[in-house]
Amino acid sequence: MSRTRVHNFSISLDGFGTGEGLSADAPFGHAGHRLHEWMTATRFWHGLGVVEQGEGAAGSTGADNAFAERHEHGIGAEIMGAGKFGPPGWQDDPEWRGWWGENPPFHTPTFVLTHRPRQPLEMDEGTTFHFLDASPADALDAAREAAHGLDVRIGGGPTVVRDFLAAGLVDHLHVVQVPILLGRGVRLWDGLEALERGYAVEAVSTPSGVTHLTFTR
Numbered sequence: 001m002s003r004t005r006v007h008n009f010s011i012s013l014d015g016f017g018t019g020e021g022l023s024a025d026a027p028f029g030h031a032g033h034r035l036h037e038w039m040t041a042t043r044f045w046h047g048l049g050v051v052e053q054g055e056g057a058a059g060s061t062g063a064d065n066a067f068a069e070r071h072e073h074g075i076g077a078e079i080m081g082a083g084k085f086g087p088p089g090w091q092d093d094p095e096w097r098g099w100w101g102e103n104p105p106f107h108t109p110t111f112v113l114t115h116r117p118r119q120p121l122e123m124d125e126g127t128t129f130h131f132l133d134a135s136p137a138d139a140l141d142a143a144r145e146a147a148h149g150l151d152v153r154i155g156g157g158p159t160v161v162r163d164f165l166a167a168g169l170v171d172h173l174h175v176v177q178v179p180i181l182l183g184r185g186v187r188l189w190d191g192l193e194a195l196e197r198g199y200a201v202e203a204v205s206t207p208s209g210v211t212h213l214t215f216t217r
């Protein structure tokens with residue numbers, strides 16, 4: 001059975017998954033890169049997961065990397081929100097093709113939830129962006145069909161992850177709690193009281209200072 005998974009979703013101690021003041025120059029607003037420093041240090045991030053240790057290898061290979069690289073395995077489609085796909089107002093720019101250049105790191109059909117859908121965008125190496133104005137359940141049906149039996153990743157941002165959790169559609173949630181206080185931004189946990197009751201929860205803290213929390217149904 002195809003499962004719905006969230007990976008590497010980073011939040012501050014006070015629960016924010018992004019900062020305030022998002023723009024083309026500040027994809028995470030005032031949070032800057034602080035939510036993801038644990039991940040950008042890993043070999044997963046450096047894109048060298050298939051390269052043997054030694055010359056050319058870069059990035060850490062410890063516990064943070066082991067969690068980070070689970071992002072890829074068995075995924076056949078991603079769903080993301082309009083706020084992840086581009087800065088506020090990207091819908092007014094017919095040329096906007098996402099943050100990631102012509103070869104985005106998804107390599108699967110990728111469904112962008114937006115109230116202003118447009119024609120699909122076919123990118124290099126397997127990523128096609130489909131734009132959907134649909135409920136979480138209907139978006140998941142479309143992504144499952146495209147995933148051909150593989151799992152569907154909910155890629156963020158916090159609004160979309162929260163909506164899928166609230167609808168009871170997430171089977172595995174990996175949240176990374178980063179020891180910073182953002183104070184403002186978009187919160188993950190609002191309206192999800194007692195969410196943990198539906199899941200087996202595990203926590204692992206790593207030398208980088210983050211805590212990996214997994215919620216598994």
Ligand SMILES: NC(=O)c1ccc[n+]([C@@H]2O[C@H](COP(=O)([O-])OP(=O)(O)OC[C@H]3O[C@@H](n4cnc5c(N)ncnc54)[C@H](OP(=O)(O)O)[C@@H]3O)[C@@H](O)[C@H]2O)c1
Nearest residue numbers: 009010018081082083084113114115134156157158159160
């Ligand atoms: N912490 C992390 O690990 C992580 C991961 C990924 C992204 N991010 C960051 O999170 C931020 C974006 O998060 P966000 O919470 O602001 O936005 P988001 O979750 O990416 O997207 C929310 C938006 O998607 C559209 N949308 C959502 N559900 C919809 C539905 N059912 N039907 C139609 N449209 C729907 C709406 O946009 P419209 O009404 O405008 O169409 C809504 O405002 C960015 O800063 C991004 O860099 C963080």
